[in-house]
Amino acid sequence: MTAHDTIQPNLRFSQVGKSLTRTDAPGKAMGRTPYAGDYVMPGMLHAKVLRADIASARLKRLDVSKARALPGVVCVLTAADMPDRTIATDIPGQTGRDRLKTEQQILIKERVRYFGEPLALIAAESADIAEKARRLIEFELEPIPGVYSPEEALAPGAPVVQGTDNVVSTHKIRKGDTDAGFAEADMIVENTYVTPFQEHAFLEPEAGLAWVDENEVITIRVCTQVIEHFRAVADAIGVPHNKVRIMGAMVGGGFGGKEDVTVETYLAILAQKTRRPVRLEFTREDSFVGHGNRHSMTLKYRTGVKRDGKITALDVQILADAGAYVYLSPYVLLYSAVNAPGPYRVENLNVHARAVATNNMFTSAFRGFGGLQAAAGYEQQMDEVANAISMDRLEFRRRNYLQTGDPISTGFVPPSAIWTEKCADLAWEALGDPTPSEGPVKIGRGIGAFQQSYGRLTFLHDTSEAWVGIEMDGTVTVRSGVTDIGAGQASSLAQIAAEILGVTLPNVTVYNSDSQVTPLAGTTTATRALYMTGNAARLAAEAVRERLAEVAAEKFGVDVAQIGMEFNRVFVTDDSAKGMTIADLVKLAASRGVHRSELAIFRAPFTDVLDPETGQGQAHPDYAYGAHAIEVAVDTETGEVKVLKSVAAHDVGQCINRAAVEGQIHGGVQNGLGYALTEEMLYKEGRLMTPSFSEYLMPTAMDMPPVESIILESRSGLGPFGSKGIGEPSMTPVPPAVANAIADAIGVRVFEMPITPERIWRALEAARG
Amino acid sequence: MSTEKTINLRVNGREETATIPPHRTLLEALRGLGHVDVKCGCEKGDCGACAVLVDGEAVDSCLTLAQSAEGREITTLQGLGTPEAPHPLQQSFAELGAAQCGYCTPGMIIASESLLRKNPAPSDEELRIALSGNLCRCTGYVKIFEAVQAAAAVMRQTGETK
Ligand code: FES
Ligand code: FES
Numbered sequence: 008m009t010a011h012d013t014i015q016p017n018l019r020f021s022q023v024g025k026s027l028t029r030t031d032a033p034g035k036a037m038g039r040t041p042y043a044g045d046y047v048m049p050g051m052l053h054a055k056v057l058r059a060d061i062a063s064a065r066l067k068r069l070d071v072s073k074a075r076a077l078p079g080v081v082c083v084l085t086a087a088d089m090p091d092r093t094i095a096t097d098i099p100g101q102t103g104r105d106r107l108k109t110e111q112q113i114l115i116k117e118r119v120r121y122f123g124e125p126l127a128l129i130a131a132e133s134a135d136i137a138e139k140a141r142r143l144i145e146f147e148l149e150p151i152p153g154v155y156s157p158e159e160a161l162a163p164g165a166p167v168v169q170g171t172d173n174v175v176s177t178h179k180i181r182k183g184d185t186d187a188g189f190a191e192a193d194m195i196v197e198n199t200y201v202t203p204f205q206e207h208a209f210l211e212p213e214a215g216l217a218w219v220d221e222n223e224v225i226t227i228r229v230c231t232q233v234i235e236h237f238r239a240v241a242d243a244i245g246v247p248h249n250k251v252r253i254m255g256a257m258v259g260g261g262f263g264g265k266e267d268v269t270v271e272t273y274l275a276i277l278a279q280k281t282r283r284p285v286r287l288e289f290t291r292e293d294s295f296v297g298h299g300n301r302h303s304m305t306l307k308y309r310t311g312v313k314r315d316g317k318i319t320a321l322d323v324q325i326l327a328d329a330g331a332y333v334y335l336s337p338y339v340l341l342y343s344a345v346n347a348p349g350p351y352r353v354e355n356l357n358v359h360a361r362a363v364a365t366n367n368m369f370t371s372a373f374r375g376f377g378g379l380q381a382a383a384g385y386e387q388q389m390d391e392v393a394n395a396i397s398m399d400r401l402e403f404r405r406r407n408y409l410q411t412g413d414p415i416s417t418g419f420v421p422p423s424a425i426w427t428e429k430c431a432d433l434a435w436e437a438l439g440d441p442t443p444s445e446g447p448v449k450i451g452r453g454i455g456a457f458q459q460s461y462g463r464l465t466f467l468h469d470t471s472e473a474w475v476g477i478e479m480d481g482t483v484t485v486r487s488g489v490t491d492i493g494a495g496q497a498s499s500l501a502q503i504a505a506e507i508l509g510v511t512l513p514n515v516t517v518y519n520s521d522s523q524v525t526p527l528a529g530t531t532t533a534t535r536a537l538y539m540t541g542n543a544a545r546l547a548a549e550a551v552r553e554r555l556a557e558v559a560a561e562k563f564g565v566d567v568a569q570i571g572m573e574f575n576r577v578f579v580t581d582d583s584a585k586g587m588t589i590a591d592l593v594k595l596a597a598s599r600g601v602h603r604s605e606l607a608i609f610r611a612p613f614t615d616v617l618d619p620e621t622g623q624g625q626a627h628p629d630y631a632y633g634a635h636a637i638e639v640a641v642d643t644e645t646g647e648v649k650v651l652k653s654v655a656a657h658d659v660g661q662c663i664n665r666a667a668v669e670g671q672i673h674g675g676v677q678n679g680l681g682y683a684l685t686e687e688m689l690y691k692e693g694r695l696m697t698p699s700f701s702e703y704l705m706p707t708a709m710d711m712p713p714v715e716s717i718i719l720e721s722r723s724g725l726g727p728f729g730s731k732g733i734g735e736p737s738m739t740p741v742p743p744a745v746a747n748a749i750a751d752a753i754g755v756r757v758f759e760m761p762i763t764p765e766r767i768w769r770a771l772e773a774a775r776g
Numbered sequence: 777m778s779t780e781k782t783i784n785l786r787v788n789g790r791e792e793t794a795t796i797p798p799h800r801t802l803l804e805a806l807r808g809l810g811h812v813d814v815k816c817g818c819e820k821g822d823c824g825a826c827a828v829l830v831d832g833e834a835v836d837s838c839l840t841l842a843q844s845a846e847g848r849e850i851t852t853l854q855g856l857g858t859p860e861a862p863h864p865l866q867q868s869f870a871e872l873g874a875a876q877c878g879y880c881t882p883g884m885i886i887a888s889e890s891l892l893r894k895n896p897a898p899s900d901e902e903l904r905i906a907l908s909g910n911l912c913r914c915t916g917y918v919k920i921f922e923a924v925q926a927a928a929a930v931m932r933q934t935g936e937t938k
Contacts, residue, residue, distance in 0.1 A: 035881050210825055288816075673919065708910070
């Protein structure tokens, strides 16, 4: 244990940290929670999207006359009907920073850049008619040469996807002197790791309903992680920002896939044009090509090491496939660069990362956001280096882990505890006795340690707002724009407010996710909701508590510090006979005109961008650390992998809801196992060959191993009560842990994920020579 | 051209009528009648989000023609219990954190109920097999397994399974 062990050790909670039934849980279990696709309105139209079926082409002809003539069709729109409309695909900002140049055509004008790019929008009296109309649209695409991998895209004379060249973004990190570091090394280990595209595969396809209300406000009920997109939508359709309102609904899974605009713009345009309510729900196939996937990356690691395990230099070259439009690629790539060395001390570091446009599906945010791909690189490389110097894999890591107070790659010192070592040791130990190998079935074990930020890039100047008020009967209302994507984002605000105001969780109701009514909380992305909005709710609740406590202190004739509030009662801490219900306290406060609500804003640290040449500076507010251990059985005859054990150890700072933390870990494991083993997006000249769940295989109930969660609470994080975050961190270490376990089992490494039976078999064949 | 037909559907114990063309799936018909607790995840039988009980057996309603369900007993998640009197599966899913985003939950609970009616004490393996047609992207299934087993125990005790 270090000096930075659990801070605030005396904190005692009545609501926080427990596995309470989440406020959103009963509605879901009863089948009474409405999702965006469940809303209907009188006179509602049904929309469909017509998409291009070639990835790189020129639009020669588009004839919608037959579709328009079909009875029941109300509106068919093409780019010709809205000539200059584009939408920014940049990070949604409540920031002062300018956008990147990331305009995308809403509908294809002339050039098709990816398979599935939208050509036309249809609105009709029924979904059947809309679908029929979609099939009546005639179009001719003339194929033009495209580029389908970053390597192709970088080749001299390669076709340019958009703009002047295919490099979308570059990031550099330079620290120390890598030449000297490599010269000093006893050994240099060089490997290239390839990570795949990944589909979010949330169970709820994108859906929404839009209408123009009585105040000429285009109102969109939609499943999104980001209601702040109302600004981008307003800009795209040319109305003032306060004339677009986005109302979220419970989101049926996001994982980054509902972070960019999806159906909103189409809905807004159709509602504006028809002045009738319009509903649009993506089919699963639409969904596969309707949002950006995870960047496939090639990560080249070159590590200089001493025989005693000291890393003397590290050079990392990263090449990411950004697909046909920029979207969040520059930011994803920045995460990869910052995290390239992982949770290790590397004094001499050189990182060069590039994102390159291709005619593949555009890529954008996905749980782990570039940090995950980096982890697949650095953790596999740590094993390879350990093997090269014949050192135990955990021991080699122990000699290099960042410790609390150490600077990371950018020179920034994370303000919280770094407990990677403790987590890795605990996870490894929890694997217990090894399962014995049997015949061709070999057993192997792997570890993945990681570093993953929580909170958005600090140069974005992130803020979040929440309002907390207490009613005359002692019930509490929280209002905040935060979108709930299933991790309990709203419920954790309730738990925080309940803790501070001394009420029990069922007495708190959260109203969330309305861009014009609830205070804007910022995005539910980047593992930031708890950190940012949790803090805003905390500040608001504390302000209300303070005022109520003053009233109570005066009433009981004691000091404010002696006032306790718990389980719907207010009392004097050393004389609990003196007390009353919170409801009575609120009534008393109200009779004196005390302000019983508060709107609070929380600001993350604001910084400038990193130094463009050296990458030095602060990129994120803070980082989470932990590790994952895996045991696998690999059948060396068939290449089949079975995951036998999975242990997650995370320092989450402080659990708000323990069951919800465990749930995030379990889901992260499922996502990570799929990524490492089975989930494969196959493209042929940019055409997605796997647009369904019978072709794109994520782990089912049959595939999941038991998962053990070791949850540590350093209480050192920047979130409320010292919390950090677990949304992304839960997944990040899983893929390399799996890869390392497989390599351990079969004695050779498969350098490309997903590690399919075929790839294993090939690697074994190659090793057999 | 399709000819519309008016059919009677018995949903959650109530008679309802729908006028639909022959190709209309049970999923579309039920949602059209306002039973939006039946979820659509793929329309291809790949995800299980649309599962309902037809005569006590879980089926993917997206693969079932509405007309074929005429005269049969259809139960959706809402038909299993009410907020005042929840089904043990609904209770355990809520209390044990088995619903995260909740989109797979209707299908998961229906598939679990179908299993428990036939097999009140499923083994871990039997449970996994029974739920293997229901995808979930949020929970890794771990708490779903826990919730089903917890509900099964309650149901065995209270004799709710036959
Ligand atoms: S919607 Fe029926 S199985 Fe997916
Ligand atoms: S809880 Fe989200 S898909 Fe299962």
